[in-house]
Amino acid sequence: MSRPLVPKQKQKEIALQRIKTLFEEAENNFSKNKALSNRYVALARKIAMKVKIRIPLDLKRRFCKHCYKYLMPGVNSRVRTREGKVIISCFECKKFTRIPTIKKLTKRAFMKP
Ligand SMILES: [Zn+2]
Numbered sequence: 001m002s003r004p005l006v007p008k009q010k011q012k013e014i015a016l017q018r019i020k021t022l023f024e025e026a027e028n029n030f031s032k033n034k035a036l037s038n039r040y041v042a043l044a045r046k047i048a049m050k051v052k053i054r055i056p057l058d059l060k061r062r063f064c065k066h067c068y069k070y071l072m073p074g075v076n077s078r079v080r081t082r083e084g085k086v087i088i089s090c091f092e093c094k095k096f097t098r099i100p101t102i103k104k105l106t107k108r109a110f111m112k113p
Contacts (some may be wrong), residue, residue: 037070
């Protein structure tokens with residue numbers, strides 16, 4: 001064990017940055033290479049799990065939580081907002097993902113005593 005010790009918080013920051021970059025790359029490559037985009041999503045999830053961080057809410061909308069395919073609204077997914085939730089239909093596996101919207105989270109934070 002001769003690896004230099006990186007503080008946990010720093011590790012998480014680096015991981016989050018990497019995850020963001022992976023999703024950017026997934027978006028850039030989607031039209032050319034869908035399989036590559038899916039691999040980036042898988043990689044981002046692996047990184048998140050390794051350092052035990054959550055994938056940011058805005059990025060969670062970008063992939064299907066059932067089949068983990070990268071989703072491009074209008075191409076292989078449809079995004080609808082209903083009752084404060086974002087409902088994403090995945091055309092790859094024909095399942096739905098519900099995600100609470102940022103608006104609702106803000107409201108909850110606002111209502112905190
Ligand atoms: Zn799916």
